[in-house]
Amino acid sequence: MESLTRFVHCSYDEHAEAILAIFNHAILNTTALYEYKPRTMATMQQWFANKTAGNFPVLGLLNEQDQLVAFGSYGTFRAFPAFKYSVEHSVYVAPNQQGKGYGALMLQKIIEQAQLENYHLLIGGIDAANDASIALHKKYGFTHSGTITQAGFKFGRWLDLAFYQLTLNTPFNPKDDT
Secondary structure, eight states: OOSOOEEEEOOHHHHHHHHHHHHHHHHHHOSSSOOSSOOOHHHHHHHHHHHHHTTOOEEEEEOTTOOEEEEEEEEESSSSGGGTTEEEEEEEEOGGGTTSSHHHHHHHHHHHHHHHTTOOEEEEEEETTOHHHHHHHHHTTOEEEEEEEEEEEETTEEEEEEEEEEEOSOOSSOOSOO
16 A cells, blocks of 8 residues: 555545546446446536435545545435435445555545444445455454345346445434434
């Protein structure tokens, strides 16, 4: 890992192109995203608008050259009031930066941010064949909570979607109100 990295709150203007490149690499080459077609800048504009509207962070990790090497976010798990303390997260690392520990740093930051924002449950939907992501989540205390078999179809095969969860010690005073 490079000696100097720093976390930032990503914005559309500064980081959308780099995030788009990371997303599109994942779409075209992996099963990390169950999508077929590359996203566009218009898609990114809506994605950032949705994050802003939901008050959800988009956190990035920059290297010494101020290049985005990883990013992570979370958002609504299910859009019903009783799920307000649960969020589904995602972490992505630039393809040429994988294996350097950036995913771990990003996941740690996502966990910290979720605790600060008083969430109780972080949920990760991970392709069941993605051993690296599953190992990373287990390293940080996530437990397997179920698998939906044949949930997606991509690259000519059925994909199983495994769910991993981390229960946080927050919120301190949960309420039933909306």
